[in-house]
Amino acid sequence: MVATSDTAIVLMNLGSPDSTAVPDVKKYLLEFLMDKRVIDYPWLMRKLLVGGVIVPKRAEKSAEAYKSIWWEEGSPLIVLTKQLQKALQHDMEMPVEIMMRYGNPSPEFTFDKLVKEHPGLKNVVLVPLYPHYAMSSFETAAEYAKEIYRKKRYPFALKVIEPFYRHPDYIHALAESMRPYVEQEFDHLLFSYHGVPVRHIRKGDVTGSHCLKVNDCCHVDSKAHKQCYRHQVTVTAELVAKELGIPREKWSLCFQSRLGREEWIRPYTDERLRALPGEGVKKLLVVCPAFVSDCLETLEEIAVEGKHTFIESGGDSFTMIPCVNTHPEWVKTLGILCREKMDAVMV
Numbered sequence: 001m002v003a004t005s006d007t008a009i010v011l012m013n014l015g016s017p018d019s020t021a022v023p024d025v026k027k028y029l030l031e032f033l034m035d036k037r038v039i040d041y042p043w044l045m046r047k048l049l050v051g052g053v054i055v056p057k058r059a060e061k062s063a064e065a066y067k068s069i070w071w072e073e074g075s076p077l078i079v080l081t082k083q084l085q086k087a088l089q090h091d092m093e094m095p096v097e098i099m100m101r102y103g104n105p106s107p108e109f110t111f112d113k114l115v116k117e118h119p120g121l122k123n124v125v126l127v128p129l130y131p132h133y134a135m136s137s138f139e140t141a142a143e144y145a146k147e148i149y150r151k152k153r154y155p156f157a158l159k160v161i162e163p164f165y166r167h168p169d170y171i172h173a174l175a176e177s178m179r180p181y182v183e184q185e186f187d188h189l190l191f192s193y194h195g196v197p198v199r200h201i202r203k204g205d206v207t208g209s210h211c212l213k214v215n216d217c218c219h220v221d222s223k224a225h226k227q228c229y230r231h232q233v234t235v236t237a238e239l240v241a242k243e244l245g246i247p248r249e250k251w252s253l254c255f256q257s258r259l260g261r262e263e264w265i266r267p268y269t270d271e272r273l274r275a276l277p278g279e280g281v282k283k284l285l286v287v288c289p290a291f292v293s294d295c296l297e298t299l300e301e302i303a304v305e306g307k308h309t310f311i312e313s314g315g316d317s318f319t320m321i322p323c324v325n326t327h328p329e330w331v332k333t334l335g336i337l338c339r340e341k342m343d344a345v346m347v
């Protein structure tokens with residue numbers, strides 16, 4: 001039961017196609033890849049590349065991949081976000097809603113619903129469900145929600161929770177979700193993060209002189225780190241490995257899901273999966289902390305394709321650790337993050 005409240009929480013995830021039908025997948029890919037923060041080329045070039053090359057070439061293959069992971073209730077990413085909403089709702093005495101950056105439910109739909117159902121609403125706490133800052137994930141979600149908020153002049157204040165990649169409660173939640181897996185015997189733990197183009201890292205460097213320019217830049221203190229995906233994913237992995245007591249030589253980082261011909265940040269996951277058996281790694285654990293909900297990129301690219309690559313290359317066992325999804329420690333962390341935001345700004 002939700003008590004009357006002047007504050008609401010909105011969980012914002014990336015979104016999925018409405019169905020696995022090719023026209024729905026095309027529509028979703030077009031909206032996603034025409035986002036100037038995902039493919040940051042001038043509009044006409046992006047239109048020609050995305051509408052003329054990438055989407056026509058990719059839609060059918062992508063639809064097949066979605067079909068292979070789709071659940072009876074819908075896309076795993078959407079279903080898991082709804083389950084997270086329900087779990088958080090259980091702990092919070094205020095409405096909890098969800099919205100997606102692409103597809104449905106859209107920010108406009110969710111803000112309209114909140115205003116209609118809660119006429120006295122004064123504050124909305126928005127939680128972009130990305131632990132790390134990237135122009136193509138956190139930034140586009142937060143900026144798009146703010147754009148719709150301003151355009152429609154909603155009568156509440158909107159507060160956005162910042163990336164929580166090093167928040168002790170998040171690190172603890174991620175570590176606890178991984179603990180049952182790392183307690184089994186394994187040779188190596190691979191942190192496979194969603195990749196981004198190298199150009200995005202350089203573009204996001206607010207100092208203009210740090211990222212990928214200074215030797216070992218992610219470990220040298222800099223103002224650039226506030227918006228540096230590469231730094232933030234490194235910190236998450238280091239803190240989680242420390243909390244779990246995994247020695248440095250037993251884990252490593254890599255980056256998956258690259259698209260197009262441009263150079264993306266390295267090392268690439270597929271190359272690491274091919275190389276690890278030759279380095280003596282037979283029992284592999286993989287975790288994907290760029291995502292808080294399992295999705296196409298974990299259930300298909302890692303759990304199916306990645307496993308195949310590793311086993312074909314001589315590996316014996318491959319285990320993908322699920323995302324934090326609805327882990328009780330993660331639900332607790334979300335409650336803490338929301339309360340901290342409310343205490344900080346809503347006095």
Ligand SMILES: C=CC1=C(C)c2cc3[nH]c(cc4nc(cc5[nH]c(cc1n2)c(C)c5CCC(=O)O)C(CCC(=O)O)=C4C)c(C)c3C=C
Binds near residue numbers: 077134257297
């Ligand atoms: C230039 C292309 C892309 C960038 C940059 C990018 C960054 C990025 N993406 C996520 C999270 C997710 N991406 C997902 C799917 C997906 N990503 C891209 C492209 C880029 N992502 C495409 C084309 C797709 C669609 C699927 C496909 O055809 O391969 C998903 C899964 C969605 C689902 O429905 O399950 C997530 C989640 C992050 C966090 C990120 C930057 C750090």
Ligand SMILES: [Fe+2]
Binds near residue numbers: 194257
């Ligand atoms: Fe992506």
Ligand SMILES: [Fe+2]
Binds near residue numbers: 217218228229
């Ligand atoms: Fe950096």
